[in-house]
Amino acid sequence: MIVLIFRSFIISLLSSVVVAQSTPGATSKKSIEAFNELGYASVFSDQRLPSYAIPDSTRAFKYDSIWLEKLKETRSLFTLIHDTAGDNIEKKVNKELLIDRFERINQKTPFQIAYNPILEREIAKYLRGDATLIRRMLQVSAFYFPLFEQILDENDLPLELKYLAIVESALDPKARSYVGARGLWQFMYSTGKSFGLEVNNYVDDRSDPLKSTKAAAAYLNQLYRIFDNWDLALAAYNSGPGNVSKAIRRSGGYTNYWNIRPYLPKETADYVPRFYAILYLFEHAKEHGLSAERLERTYLETDTIHIKRSITFDHITEELPISKEQLEALNPSYRMATIPYVKGKDYALRLPKALIGDFISAEGEVYALAKKQEDASEKPLAALVSGPERLRYRVKSGDALSIIADRYGVSVKQIRSWNNLSGNVIRVGQRLTIYPRRYPKS
Template identity: 55%
Template sequence: MKKLFVVCALALFGTAFGQGDSTAVTRPADTLKPRPVAARVAGLADVAEVAFSATDSARMRDHELAARYDSLWMGELRQAAERFPEMYEEVRLAALENAPDSIPSFDTEEFKDRLERLNQKTPFNIVYSTSLESVVKTFLTRKRDLMERMLTASQFYFPMFEEALDRHDLPLEIKYLAIVESALNPKARSRVGATGLWQFMYSTGRMYDLDVSSYVDERNDPIESTEAAAQYLKRLHGIFGDWDLALAAYNSGPGNVNKAIRRSGGYTNYWNLRNFLPRETAGYVPAFFAAMYIFEYAAEHGLGFTPAERPYFETDTVWVRATLTFDQIARVTGVDKEEIAMLNPAFKLGIIPKIDGKNYVLRLPRRAIGTFVANEEAVYALAREELKKKENALPQLVEAEDRIRYRVRSGDYLGKIAERYGVGISQIKRWNGLRSNDLRIGQRLTIYPRKPVTTPKAQASGSGAEVAGNTGEGPRVHVVREGDSLWTISRKYPGISIENLREWNGIRGNNLQPGTRLKLCNCSS
């Protein structure tokens, strides 16, 4: 169970420092009684003024040097965030590029000696290969700026990773895997939908209790996803008994590693299996070793970065007792919405929901938590008042179980699909890691529909929508009216395609007779 705790947060989040549980407070925030504030009696119009006054006082008490460090590092992260999509692609592709023929001051024999030293102090099987040397050279030349930015960002994330890895008794060098996976971007998303610092696919994330809904994606939460990654890697090592193979399985799945073992004639050494693995996985472990080498020998290669005078943010968390928006929190605490978003990347829409059976926490700079708690009742009152004014302004919650898998058909385009399911084109692109509006026939899309999908799961075996969750029992028959066509009927019933109607009703052409009763399910009546 999550707790209210004061932490020195690495990478904006981090883990608690100190001995024992001295930094932990076990009471949830809603058991703390906020002191009376004028906003509670003066009306909602005074909330912002009172809150900003309280925030100003809190900031005056904040240690000036600590506040300056926080401000500088927030600027660093904001600047890095603008480049993260580019950085992510650069890291993923670096292992597949051809390195320059030669680079100044790179001594292959010295490189081999350093690899041997790394091999002696890690449980990984680090051996020299021309492919590994090629990746390192690429990092040192074409990706040099990228590596320097990673060195800067790592000062936030690595201590947090190390704490989790140590807790699970895993090699601390696994922290370098996040460089290859996400370029240290907590909101990275691959073309196939893998998400977060550790690039969890939906199904794998669910295996390790990472919630996904229209509001929340805990794969983007650095603390939750790091814990899940540590558990998953520990499990993979338990299966293969070898860290190189565990990493390969993390990238391509245990099934692909097992197939490579069979195709190789039974070898269990990664370097003997490499040619039997998927192309990306063949470059994955060398990219990991290259990242490890670069970080361990950054100074020797003259790589520069911005050193952190204090490589953490002081943050605190508080339970959320009602649905709040980042905008409402910003107005009451005085913390910029952008900073709130960076501290809380799991919340996709700038909204922290309150759902029966689920509790979420808000993370803020420590200096702002007191302001929030002191004005807690006022901010909830503000949220209730604004919700009344906007009525149904907040999007309807759609749990991950209610997603659909849609197969693109001839004539489909993003606008058409988005309209059918009551979602935005940008949402479909974000959910599926699409960089353009182009679609190909047969392509699978993950969609979290706003319009109800009434087709039962068993009906989804045909073309079009493959429903992963059912929001209710819908009509089973449609009576054809004048002007109806298969296309207009399919649009009335999200999740049902023209091909479904043809198959379920034995239709070959396009002509429909008024009065005809069309089955809307793969059923007998």
């Protein structure tokens, strides 16, 4: 089993998958406080299972817990993405200073960044009022940006595109827009499916940081190949390439974003300026008094385990010292707090490194709990589902289609259809095919 340390929010580009070995009778619940004097924690108090003991630094586990709490707090920021930042922040922006700073940013990026009053107003919005959004983004970006940068680099894309996820979702993998877009990169259902993201009742890859970032990189690459201009590619990411093409036509053929901006949907007209405002504020956060709470470690150690049957987060929390909220932060792509088991699919559970051994130890109990709950659920009555799917009925004296239909819980029209009858006339001894919904008691 390989346990990986990765410098991005809970997802490793090179993460290995651990296939858990069931150990019946092993200790099921472990206390996080069971640390020894050397500062390391054995994940087992039961010494009968030395092969599953995975030591973890107590300090590292403490940091992981802090990060999980920070990620839970971020869930509330999606609705604040249009709000402002402020308190002890420089509220006024010197125009000449902005011109100089944008010129320097432009020199090191492939974007066409230059000062204009629209950008100044957008920056000013974030430099007023509550500092919650920008400061929290500065902090939470420590999880996601290493992952984003690696995938963007692998696809030869500008690393500054990582800021797009802030504009899209405020770095909330569970974010959902009013039109139904989901995840860090806000994919609509059809667009996500076209880039290989699985979406069903239990799994939504749009909320998976790794898979959705790869899909976003592929989509952005495609848009840039279409327009050969990053401003237009960004606009197309927000509103679709069709709307950008329409704006180009309506403008008389201009291809500079600022020239076609009046012809774009209002949301898209604000989208690119907002992206550049976020880029600017991250580049010059210190100069504006923006800073995040400093944490000693900016990564979270986790690994994955293939499950052997469908289980819920409640089943896991019953046997492991982890909360449902933490499981949701670690496994954002699972809907309904359920990890399904489907043959041929690689659905896996992600846990903090320190709890990998705990799960392997308690795997039997987790599955037993899931089975017990399943067995206790109400089942269909045997009388309603047993018996042949089709029966051959012999017509008796006094029978009529309406009497036979009522006896077996079907309609006259159905009996006529099953037997190719043109009318309601039947004769004694005639055999009829019936697909009953119920059976007579006698």
